[in-house]
Amino acid sequence: MDPIILFFLLGLAAGLLKSELRLPQAVYDFVSILLLLSIGLKGGIELQKQPFLDLAPSVLATLMIGLLMPLVAFPLLHKLGRFARADAASIAAHYGSVSVGTYAVAVAWLATREIGYEPHLPLLLVVLEIPAILVGIVLARGLSSDTKWGDVAHEVFLGKGIVLLIGGLLIGWLSDPEGLKAIEPLFMDLFKGILAIFLLEMGLIAASRAGSLKRYGLFLIAFGVAMPLFGSVVGATTGWLLGMSEGGTMLMAVLAASASYIAVPAAMRISVPEANPTLSLTASLGITFPFNVLVGIPLYWQLSEFIHRTL
């Protein structure tokens, strides 16, 4: 098995068995800062090699996914799942956005198999982070004039995750190749090791959601598995329509299938405070993240192969 996955399972097991293992929050912050910067840098470096305008179609398509997914999720949650309006909107926003950790695992999965992918995917990752947040707020509040969109924009664009991703992108894009070489040992060579520590911690956090899982029951579990499956089909189809390679198509599936647990929770907590964060984090971290990491990623690869073979 891939050691990365085993680190996640170790964290999960340690958490469920109530072991004394805990990572200091500073360590969690350090490894997630390194991951976000690495992913951004990698994207920026690749962007150097690309004519900018060619990217317009993928960026637009990705924005569409970010708008579509929450609009599909919301009625499911509100009508079928009988969640309150704010809760349904907030969960929907999480699923319209994207999980950087899941993306990183997928990238590592491809790297192990030496499968290539389009270099601008980190850019699409950044693009997909944001629109669902706005949709979520509108779903919760309507287009009321009450919403302070200035504050919302601040919350969204200046949140830690986005700043590091975009910052990394820009640095990678603007830097000399020789200069980048010198920082590779930290940001590239250590990438998978750092990801392993990150997944250990994610396992611990996911385990701490087990209690809420029981309380909120079957519907949330079903939603947390069905939604990424639906998303992966949307994402993979989009990737294929955009003419992406098999690797790129698979990553598009991963982007659409994954649910946010950094940018969106922070933004929703402030912009839609009446939504219960336990619900959305339990779905996103307690169900969808483990599902994607353990089952989804290989599945989405097969989906991508299947689409490329049959269509």
Add this chain to the structure above:
Amino acid sequence: MDPIILFFLLGLAAGLLKSELRLPQAVYDFVSILLLLSIGLKGGIELQKQPFLDLAPSVLATLMIGLLMPLVAFPLLHKLGRFARADAASIAAHYGSVSVGTYAVAVAWLATREIGYEPHLPLLLVVLEIPAILVGIVLARGLSSDTKWGDVAHEVFLGKGIVLLIGGLLIGWLSDPEGLKAIEPLFMDLFKGILAIFLLEMGLIAASRAGSLKRYGLFLIAFGVAMPLFGSVVGATTGWLLGMSEGGTMLMAVLAASASYIAVPAAMRISVPEANPTLSLTASLGITFPFNVLVGIPLYWQLSEFIHRTL
């Protein structure tokens, strides 16, 4: 000299001179998590190459050392040293178990000299962590029905150190070789650098024990030097009897000679709370750890060579 040792001396000097140098606890936690995982991983990787049953004799012999050492130490401490029953039992448990830091320094010492050793030694390290704890509790309490062995087992097997060591072992054992390659830059290449930072901190902690050292006097010092010497003979002989190489024999000496300062203190604090932790940590960290790191390791190598030459 070996820079690793110099880092320890730097920490010791900075501590004794009351410098302002302090490492945040999160840094200590981070480097010790990395060390424990690295050692476990290294063991697990090697175990892949081994038929499992062949290990039975070494595992059994190691368990015996873990039972024997505290039984030797206890009467010395209780009768000769006139320590209270609980204190004697707790110190004895520390010396029956093993110091991961000392083991890491010994492994680094061998690596510098390109001396090989049996690949299952990290497994023996894990095995040796545990039995002395149980012996210590029985020595303190008798086999009373009061002891909540369930709680004790939880404390022992789910303590941070053991979870990371065993987790690392399992991950190393179950992972694909290519997957492991990708996490090597963090867990293998940085190993000695991380160990250097760890020893800097251990020097600071050891220095903070200087005050207690004066208070508890000569007997503790004598014990803290004599016990590892005795242990090294037991360990080296066992290694030789098991047919180990010179490197393996030396590491067996190190295992038996070293005294715990992670797993055992945590378990004793909860299971034998009336034992004064200052006594055991002063002996283990203030005396035996520096002794082993500065004097013991080269000595145990000579011991191993001597045994292999003469017997």
Add this chain to the structure above:
Amino acid sequence: MDPIILFFLLGLAAGLLKSELRLPQAVYDFVSILLLLSIGLKGGIELQKQPFLDLAPSVLATLMIGLLMPLVAFPLLHKLGRFARADAASIAAHYGSVSVGTYAVAVAWLATREIGYEPHLPLLLVVLEIPAILVGIVLARGLSSDTKWGDVAHEVFLGKGIVLLIGGLLIGWLSDPEGLKAIEPLFMDLFKGILAIFLLEMGLIAASRAGSLKRYGLFLIAFGVAMPLFGSVVGATTGWLLGMSEGGTMLMAVLAASASYIAVPAAMRISVPEANPTLSLTASLGITFPFNVLVGIPLYWQLSEFIHRTL
């Protein structure tokens, strides 16, 4: 552009835009510990190759710079800038000492361009840290018998920065080459990556000084730019007089041009408590550090080339 500089600009921008990005203090401590040790180690390793006595002239010249710079700065600040005696003395001490971060950026700048320099410059860095502190105290207090020079010496020589720099120097100097090889992946290969994280944080800290900058106005800004320019001429001339290479001459300029923000603030806070630390840190971190990193370093290289060509 050099990514290192871009990391600084990212931090600066994130700070000025009031983003949520913050690095835990433990991360700041960790990266600065690694940087200080790396720089010390590098110096120590090179010192192994050098006859010790040859260094006497450069050490003496560096001490002179450390005494001279605050004596130039003080009257400027006190008479011209109308700062209180203690404030003027404290700022002067900052500029007489040296910024390790600026030095690290300059070393990285030279490394990218594969320009060599004299191996004992890290030693000179350490030497320059200290005399200005003593001058600053005398400027603030006079040579009164009140000053507890024992306490001052403790504060100066046992501060965290100096202990790590000198400790690193000694370890590098006393270690076996093979032993050093094993810790290189952490202390050498990661150097620039770690420096990038450090500069990200320095950008955030520099941005937090923007408010004070407005308050303390033009004189401080002018001083914070003019003083390093003057220092660079002093430093470069000294380097040239000492017969240094172009790279070494440039680093001497950097040493004299940079202003302390680790060792001196800590020492002044205790020894000259009536000096307002906001003033000196705003000048040193809010003006001179960005100026040196963004503008100064390439300038000082041209200065060095100019001197070597014309004199």
Add this chain to the structure above:
Amino acid sequence: MPIQEDYRRKLLTVITEAALETHLTRDLDKLGAPGYTITNARGRGQRGVRDAGWEADSNIRVEVICDDETALRIARHLKQHYYDNYAMILTLSDVEVLRPEKFQP
């Protein structure tokens, strides 16, 4: 044991989600708090365990020392704006201060 006259102030302590820090300190500035002190915390309350494993599960502990009126004003503001939707508790107690003029709005 008064150290000097007019030495009594209120100590207002708020324990709440770390995510609120920026907003809370902005509010405190506006409401005339003469200062505040923040420490990182974890805990359990009606909204479950918050064990500081990561940002979303972390608490902060905010202390404000001020006169009675400001304390009441802050307490009312927090009650109105945050109490329904955030993990938050709030206590008040009496303290003596050394330089009373420091704790005026």
Add this chain to the structure above:
Amino acid sequence: MPIQEDYRRKLLTVITEAALETHLTRDLDKLGAPGYTITNARGRGQRGVRDAGWEADSNIRVEVICDDETALRIARHLKQHYYDNYAMILTLSDVEVLRPEKFQP
């Protein structure tokens, strides 16, 4: 300056070894504490300096706000089970709370 009726509660503060955290919170749950807040600490007391260099030398500072009865029950329990063998101190003081019903067992 009561904010509302029946607004007085006890604040119980325990400072003790970090190693006890899991056990202590389990006890607090059992003894009916309506919640608790924990911060990391270091210090000095009768059992010497505990400077938080590593786990074994770290303290925690635990606060529980509750009614008088629960406070006494917890204090007695801690005194009985931990006081003899652990670095621990315990204080009680009075606080006003904003939503008294939150601090009932």
Add this chain to the structure above:
Amino acid sequence: MPIQEDYRRKLLTVITEAALETHLTRDLDKLGAPGYTITNARGRGQRGVRDAGWEADSNIRVEVICDDETALRIARHLKQHYYDNYAMILTLSDVEVLRPEKFQP
């Protein structure tokens, strides 16, 4: 709700710059403090925002539980030696303690 006789002590709380920690604890030892507890903090006061981004901008929160006399002695000492030049505030309040003999000098 006294747990036992003679149970009242003072709680002295000092919030000040982290750079002072070594000096402050040395002073507390000399002035007869029976112990102290320190936590890391950040905050705002008359000397501006101190947001704990790095050492120079960090605060500590020091608590000392002791008898009235010692509390006054410490407060006076701090006022005299540090108040003018350092970011520092100081409060006093009353607490009940469980083992009063622990908090004697």
